[in-house]
Amino acid sequence: MRAGGIGKHGIRFRAKHAVGALGLMALGLFGGTVQANPQPGQLNLTPGVTTYSHVPYMLNNVALGVCVVIGILVFGAMFIAMFRFRKSRGAVPEKWSHNTTVEIIWTVIPVIILITLAWLATDGLRQFSDTTGSQMTVKVTGYQWKWRYDYVDYQGKPLHVDFMSRLDDQSNATRQLNSGLDPWAVKSDGEQTYLLNVDHPLVVPIHTKIRFVITADDVIHSWFVPALGWKMDAIPGVINAAWTNINEPGIYRGQCAELCGQDHGFMPIVVKAVSQEDFAKWLAAQQKPAAAPAPASTAAAPAQATAQVAAAHATQG
Amino acid sequence: MAQAAAHDHHDEHHDEHHEHQNFFQRWVMSTNHKDIGTLYLVFSLLMFFIGGSFAMVIRAELFKPGMQLVQPYFFNEMTTMHALVMIFGAVMPAFVGLGNWMIPMMVGAPDMALPRMNNLSFWILPFAFALMLSTLFLPGGGPAGGWTMYPPLSLQSASTAYVVFAIHLMGISSIMGAINIIATILNMRAPGMDLLKMPVFVWSWLITAFLLIAVMPVLAGAVTMLLTDKYFNTHFFDAAGGGDPILFQHVFWFFGHPEVYIMILPAFGIISEIIPTFARKPIFGYKAMVFAIASIAFLSFIVWAHHMFAVGLPLGAEIFFMYATMLIAVPTGVKVFNWVATMWGGSMTFETPMLFAISFVILFSIGGFSGLMLALVPADFQYHDTYFVVAHFHYVLVTGAIFAIMAATYYWIPKWTGHMYSEFWGKVHFWNSVVWVNVLFFPQHFLGLAGMPRRIPDYNVAFANFNMISSIGGFLFGASQLIFLGVIIHCVWFSKKKATDRVWEGARGLEWTLSSPPPHHSFSIAPEIHDEELAHGHVED
Numbered sequence: 001m002r003a004g005g006i007g008k009h010g011i012r013f014r015a016k017h018a019v020g021a022l023g024l025m026a027l028g029l030f031g032g033t034v035q036a037n038p039q040p041g042q043l044n045l046t047p048g049v050t051t052y053s054h055v056p057y058m059l060n061n062v063a064l065g066v067c068v069v070i071g072i073l074v075f076g077a078m079f080i081a082m083f084r085f086r087k088s089r090g091a092v093p094e095k096w097s098h099n100t101t102v103e104i105i106w107t108v109i110p111v112i113i114l115i116t117l118a119w120l121a122t123d124g125l126r127q128f129s130d131t132t133g134s135q136m137t138v139k140v141t142g143y144q145w146k147w148r149y150d151y152v153d154y155q156g157k158p159l160h161v162d163f164m165s166r167l168d169d170q171s172n173a174t175r176q177l178n179s180g181l182d183p184w185a186v187k188s189d190g191e192q193t194y195l196l197n198v199d200h201p202l203v204v205p206i207h208t209k210i211r212f213v214i215t216a217d218d219v220i221h222s223w224f225v226p227a228l229g230w231k232m233d234a235i236p237g238v239i240n241a242a243w244t245n246i247n248e249p250g251i252y253r254g255q256c257a258e259l260c261g262q263d264h265g266f267m268p269i270v271v272k273a274v275s276q277e278d279f280a281k282w283l284a285a286q287q288k289p290a291a292a293p294a295p296a297s298t299a300a301a302p303a304q305a306t307a308q309v310a311a312a313h314a315t316q317g
Numbered sequence: 318m319a320q321a322a323a324h325d326h327h328d329e330h331h332d333e334h335h336e337h338q339n340f341f342q343r344w345v346m347s348t349n350h351k352d353i354g355t356l357y358l359v360f361s362l363l364m365f366f367i368g369g370s371f372a373m374v375i376r377a378e379l380f381k382p383g384m385q386l387v388q389p390y391f392f393n394e395m396t397t398m399h400a401l402v403m404i405f406g407a408v409m410p411a412f413v414g415l416g417n418w419m420i421p422m423m424v425g426a427p428d429m430a431l432p433r434m435n436n437l438s439f440w441i442l443p444f445a446f447a448l449m450l451s452t453l454f455l456p457g458g459g460p461a462g463g464w465t466m467y468p469p470l471s472l473q474s475a476s477t478a479y480v481v482f483a484i485h486l487m488g489i490s491s492i493m494g495a496i497n498i499i500a501t502i503l504n505m506r507a508p509g510m511d512l513l514k515m516p517v518f519v520w521s522w523l524i525t526a527f528l529l530i531a532v533m534p535v536l537a538g539a540v541t542m543l544l545t546d547k548y549f550n551t552h553f554f555d556a557a558g559g560g561d562p563i564l565f566q567h568v569f570w571f572f573g574h575p576e577v578y579i580m581i582l583p584a585f586g587i588i589s590e591i592i593p594t595f596a597r598k599p600i601f602g603y604k605a606m607v608f609a610i611a612s613i614a615f616l617s618f619i620v621w622a623h624h625m626f627a628v629g630l631p632l633g634a635e636i637f638f639m640y641a642t643m644l645i646a647v648p649t650g651v652k653v654f655n656w657v658a659t660m661w662g663g664s665m666t667f668e669t670p671m672l673f674a675i676s677f678v679i680l681f682s683i684g685g686f687s688g689l690m691l692a693l694v695p696a697d698f699q700y701h702d703t704y705f706v707v708a709h710f711h712y713v714l715v716t717g718a719i720f721a722i723m724a725a726t727y728y729w730i731p732k733w734t735g736h737m738y739s740e741f742w743g744k745v746h747f748w749n750s751v752v753w754v755n756v757l758f759f760p761q762h763f764l765g766l767a768g769m770p771r772r773i774p775d776y777n778v779a780f781a782n783f784n785m786i787s788s789i790g791g792f793l794f795g796a797s798q799l800i801f802l803g804v805i806i807h808c809v810w811f812s813k814k815k816a817t818d819r820v821w822e823g824a825r826g827l828e829w830t831l832s833s834p835p836p837h838h839s840f841s842i843a844p845e846i847h848d849e850e851l852a853h854g855h856v857e858d
Contacts, residue, residue, distance in 0.1 A: 037779075179383070
């Protein structure tokens, strides 16, 4: 039943997606192919890579389109007025200052537009808020200034995998005041990953509904990966829930989005989405040392993680 | 004051009388609405440049990737102080100054209703800001947790007590200013100046003053709880002690959202005065304009949680606050449409105040559009706390509130000083401002959409090009404001061109019936109201 629901929305939104994308291309708002991670010169939201991420993308495109059309009409009328009704052209001011009919029209039309937008947004919000039926749970904890990931369960089985994830060494060296190092030289896998790379990424399987439970240990943080289509605040004493279901393998980068102190800009998030087979292998490698006396979370498990995601780090200093 | 007013029937006699005062008596002990209005405006201009210099530090650090100038903590102090200074030091005092100057003249009163309180409410401010700005020079530094002061982060700052007391002082000042404005408008109107004949600017201030009285105590309560959490072991916002960090956000934004409208409603009033003057046509839909302001003010109390969509609100709350927020687009749209309709069929000229007013309508609307997009919760999950939000609120506050204040300055400064400003340099200032402010803020929409979080001192190289463009716009916008300063100094002290009483051909309203500059006590004798002389009274709707 759930899968059917997702499929239905998927089809509906794909159709809207095409229409919206065409409309916006006509406006020249897209620069080339759309990427999951920030690109130089990027002008619009990423459509993202999950079963949900087209929702904010479409809503953004529709709302932007509505705003552009209203803007053209209103500002167009204003510019016409500014050219036609100039004193220098001998315009004589008219006396009227009221017209009930047009006032009703321009109150009612915006209401209709708003109802349409509200309907679309409510539908999207309803999808986002449904965290039921997940096949995996990851607990995310924000710290000043790093993230901790606890793999709680996967396919109904409890897991004991957890590690800290913090800014990679190369970015960290480069970002020191007057380091003299070149931010453009910070690369990983051919991508320029300055401040968007970590030592241990969150590895997750694709085509799996993953439930995130998000909290924090000191101050408020916010877990934000644009390619997933949302952010969620990580608040001490509060456990928030969100979900994702990633369609394509890849490395998706984000950052803490809530001011959390001096190194707020230096606690990125990297999600590495892999096939379910690769994830099973990765998980097995993680759990081997865990079968022995539980390791200090930040030491042993990440060592394994590093080996598994060597590709992501191959080009690092 | 009443006695003084009774004696000062004749301007020249009266001015001689006031020449006996020395500088200290004239400015520090003043109970005169114009002098206090001037003090507010000068203070606001000073704060505008101080807050602007903080913005220059921010834009300089963000000019290119990598940390070149400041430590991250100092960067956070700059973003925090920039906001606090601009909101509480520049925009709000500027509106109070404009209200002080213009409201008595617009409603036909001799002065404000409570002149001594007026003096006090101004003179609190320099102390409040001295207290707050001094933290930058103290061990531990200034506040660095953002102007929103979210705990627990804000409690890590060494300057909490200074900032809390400074905010208390600002709040007291604002509340007294608001009481004075309400008392003036409700009690001091000339006979025949019915409420629905008042200029829209006066209406906008009346409504704003009620917002201030309603929400400044809420802010005071919120920051007091921060203070006791930090120093007296209460746990209002500490989850470990049974408190809730989100509680602060609810209380703060219950203040904060009406605060946003406190900073824009008087701007609506100003624009509603300027456009009819330069279109030489009465404002379209006067009552609708007043009603729209009141509706926006009401709605401002029930939309606060749209600043908190990402804190994990229940679905029902997200939906309610989304719908309520979207509803604001309706009265705001009415205002924009009415301004355009006022221009339609008019006979327009484009002096500097009108140029600023027109750019206000366009650029504020762009800020309104992004505001509508931000109201859509699923989209907000992407936009929230990114540069898209930064672009949004700078469009509504810089090209909205600040452009309106600049428009008001050009519009009324000939009346205040009795001299015309330099139209040429006013236009130079306008064109520089309007071009560079867009170079500054428009690319920030793209940065936000691409996923750049706000309040970060450094960024990935993918964000480099738009940040550099934005910084260049920022430096030039900042430099353009020196032209503004020059135009004001020239107008006050050096301009040879006398202003007429009417100043602008199409100007209507009581303030234009007074001499330029107006007498010390605006209307010692209540003026006789002739409807055709009012800005709006002869309007038949």
